[in-house]
Amino acid sequence: MDSAFFYDYPIRKSMKGMVAMTLLTNGRIFLGTGENDFAKDLRFADGKVVETGDDLKPAEGEEVIDAKGRLVLPGLIDAHTHPKYIADALHGVACTPPDVNSIAEMQAALRHSPAFGAGKDVWIEGWGFDETKLKEHRSPTRADLDQVSTDQPIFIYRSDCHSSVGNSRALELAGIDRTTPDPVGGKIERDDAGEPTGFMREVAATQLLIRAKSAQSYQADVDNLVQSSHHYLANGIVAIGEMMGRKKPYDSWQLYTDAVTRGFLPRTTIYYVFDELKDGAALSFKATDQLRVAGIKVFMDGSISGETADNTRPYPDGKRGVLLTDQDKLLAAVEMAKAAKVQLAVHAMGDAAIQLVLDTTANLTPWLSETPSVRIEHASLLTDAMFDQINRAKMNYGLVTQPIFFFAEVASYQAFLTSSQYQEIYRVKSMERSKALVALSSDAPCTPWAEPDSVFYSLYAAVTRRAANGEVVGPEEAITVGTGLLAYTKDAALMGGFEENGTLVAGKNADFVIVDQDLFTIDPTEIKDTRVAETWVAGQRVYQRAVGEGN
Structure with a gap:
């Protein structure tokens, strides 16, 4: 339509x-x-x-x-989301429960994609699988996807949108074979013979497939973004924070500028991934009421459900997670954000990753006064000691968190965290009591739920603390409806720099x-x-x- x-x-x-x-x-x-x-x-x-x-x-x-x-x-504000990914997902296949519970059902769903059989250059796309929820208890491989098609490229996001899987045709278009080195911060999974399995672990590896896909049709990406406008409006979302701004294979600013010209309506702020920026001058764009660059994004670690969040205690299989950014790199990002007078948004899910962010930035002088200079994205595991550190800090922090994660992924959190860590997940009420500004958001489509950016599912989780399976998670961290709505309106506007939004006042x-x-x-x-x-x-x-x- x-x-x-x-x-x-x-x-x-x-x-x-x-x-x-x-x-x-x-x-x-x-x-x-x-x-x-x-x-x-x-x-x-x-x-x-x-x-x-x-x-x-x-x-x-x-x-x-x-x-x-x-x-x-x-108008509701999703301060942390991935509109480009959502635009892809809206014309892709949902590989999530309750409809997809096995690799066989995933294959059947992909065969029913409108893209299936549309031509050898048309990508078949899917999103949302979580291997812990699949009957086989493993991730799909390129061999599994090759059973759907070897002529058309296939790309599927894992639920966290950090990792992904591609079929043989997708790997070929991305130039990935047994000789391709792992990118910094990512891993190309391989079988015992050294051949790529198709599973691309973490963002840096997933980007190899995304660049091949996006480079093939820039106009298709613009079209998909324009068409996604209705999705946001139907969900009451009038402003969004794009947390994966890119310079390759094209500039996200150009993508959004062209989409706005074509009718994309949500007001948007872009946060560029630090690894793709060479200098702060790359952030100089003429802002409008609808579109502006608001910050720089740094990845400290991965995700809890993917066992790649950097935690102080190892996961049951002995893994601790991955640390993607050390203190020196984080300080370099701080200096770039300060020079450009934009926010630094730091993805940190594990308690070790969050602690490193606090230890590195707590005593620094804020460079922004109207909005937090440092945003901690997700803030999944926060201890009392961390809240004390935030309250004593010279830095002005923002905490952008997602109740939809524990709602949709409670089984993963129970399986991968210790009992004490589990009691510390998504402590929204404690966040609200701290000195930090707090916003609720979705991180959509990066969770295994069919409506990942529904404000009302998120609000339900924050108010009731009930997960999708009925489990009550930390009831003492429940907040009121009014507090939750402020975290999607006034406080989200302050968090993302949407100065003209958030309240209905003259x-x-x-x-x-x-x-x-x-x-x-x-x-x-x-x-x-x-x-x-x-x-x-x-x-x-x-x-x-x-x-x-x-x-």
């Missing part, structure tokens, strides 16, 4: 040619200024909020929209969402079933849920 259908709305104007005022009335409007701040009416014009109140009277000729008592939220962008049930009054177990009824961006309705529409 042509994505322009969803947001190509004309600007409403008065008879005198001025942009007309609009009054949204009879709503339960969560202002985002505090967890208990509400109003009934919202007036906006020319893309901005004009005023809010409880008894605003319509002006002559003003359009009035009845919210019919529904809950209205500031002068801010008239970006808001109407949902189909009141999150503050329903039973918390129903939060995950919430759906977006309407999404508005700059005072224009850009999405309206059709009767019976699914996500």
Whole structure:
């Protein structure tokens, strides 16, 4: 479907040619200024909020929209996500439960991909597999994927989006054979004979396949990103943080610039991967209200579910994880971020990796004042001692965390962590009590869940602490609905530098969402079933849920 259908709305104007005022009335409007701040009416014009109140009277000729008592939220912000990956996933195959539970079912799903049989240059793509959830308890190999096709290249992301697997054709296009050296920070898995199995461990190895795929069709990547706009609007997400900005095989800035020109709507900040930057000058782009470069991304380690997060205690199989960035490299990234006056976003999942970040940066002077200079992405394992260090630190920290991880991956966390570590996962309430700014986000599509960036599944997990299997994880770390929504609105805006978003107060962008049930009054177990009824961006309705529409 042509994505322009969803947001190509004309600007409403008065008879005198001025942009007309609009009054949204009879709503339960969560202002985002505090967890208990509400109003009934919202007036906006020319893309901005004009005023809010409880008894605003319509002006002559003003359009009035009845919210019919529904809950209205500031436009939701996913401060840590991977839009390029999501754009790929939306036209790819979900290799996740409940539909895919074995390699045989994965093969069948890939054969039903619209790309299957579309031509030898068309990539068949999938996402979301987790070997611990597959019947075979192993990752698929190129031999498994070759049973689907040897003519078309096949690429599948693991659930963490760090690792992946390709078939023989994909390896061929990427120039990967038995003589290809492992990239720094990654590993090309090989069989006993030294031949690549197709499994590419960690980001550096996965990028070898991604570059081959993206280099083949830049325009297809632009098209996919444009078409993904509806996905965000349908989920009430009006602003996103792209956490995998790249310079190869093309510049992410160009990708987003071209997509915006074609109609991609979410406001976007880009964080460039440090390993692809040679100097801070590479970050100099002319920012707009919709697109700007906000930071530099550093990978300290891998993922817990992939047994590559750097932990102080080894995993059951004896592995400790991987450390991808040492102190010297981290300090070099700090200097680049400081020179460019952007944030440093540090991926750190394991407790050893997080501790190294804190020890390296705690006593440094912040270089940004309006937003955290250092963001710790995921912050999966935080001890009381770490919170004490954050609270004493000179550095101004942001903690960007994902409750959807323990919701979807609880079995992996139970299997791979010690009992004491398990008690320290995703301590959202303790984060909120700390000095650090806290935002909730998805890291989508990097988790084995069919709706990885649903704000309402994330909010459900944060409020109830229930995982998908019903297990309650650290109930003492549960937060309120209001706190969770602030972490997706006001605090997420501060975290990602979306200065004009996050709250519905005079002068801010008239970006808001109407949902189909009141999150503050329903039973918390129903939060995950919430759906977006309407999404508005700059005072224009850009999405309206059709009767019976699914996500």
